[in-house]
Amino acid sequence: MAKITFITRDQQAITLEASSGSVMELAVQNSVSGIDGDCGGVCSCATCHVHVAPKDVSKIGAPSEIEQDMLELDDNANEYSRLCCQMEISEELDGIVLNVAH
Numbered sequence: 001m002a003k004i005t006f007i008t009r010d011q012q013a014i015t016l017e018a019s020s021g022s023v024m025e026l027a028v029q030n031s032v033s034g035i036d037g038d039c040g041g042v043c044s045c046a047t048c049h050v051h052v053a054p055k056d057v058s059k060i061g062a063p064s065e066i067e068q069d070m071l072e073l074d075d076n077a078n079e080y081s082r083l084c085c086q087m088e089i090s091e092e093l094d095g096i097v098l099n100v101a102h
Contacts, residue, residue: 002094006050008033009100023098024048024085034100041085046070049101051080056096060087076101 005015006027018026027035027048036047043066052060060082063071067086071077084098 002089002091004093005097006032007099018089021089022085023087023089027084034102037085043067043070043083043086046074046083048084049074050082050084050098051101052082053097054080059092059096
């Protein structure tokens with residue numbers, strides 16, 4: 001089980017728990033504002049763009065080349081950017097904080 005906290009653009013903190021699936025699926029199922037997941041999680045739209053808290057970057061790992069290419073198209077991308085459709089929920093993610101980019 002992992003607890004994941006989303007910080008929305010209006011600074012609302014939403015902490016959710018899950019044991020499987022993608023972080024994007026968790027956010028969409030719980031109507032987290034700013035996480036749309038328009039492509040259904042196939043890394044082709046960037047509507048699930050988040051900024052990982054600096055203290056949590058080591059828990060996530062580096063983005064794939066396809067994910068990095070998609071992030072390069074987003075004006076809000078920075079060194080902490082990830083697409084949460086590419087983040088599988090696991091115990092390693094317990095306690096991470098993700099700032100919604102849009």
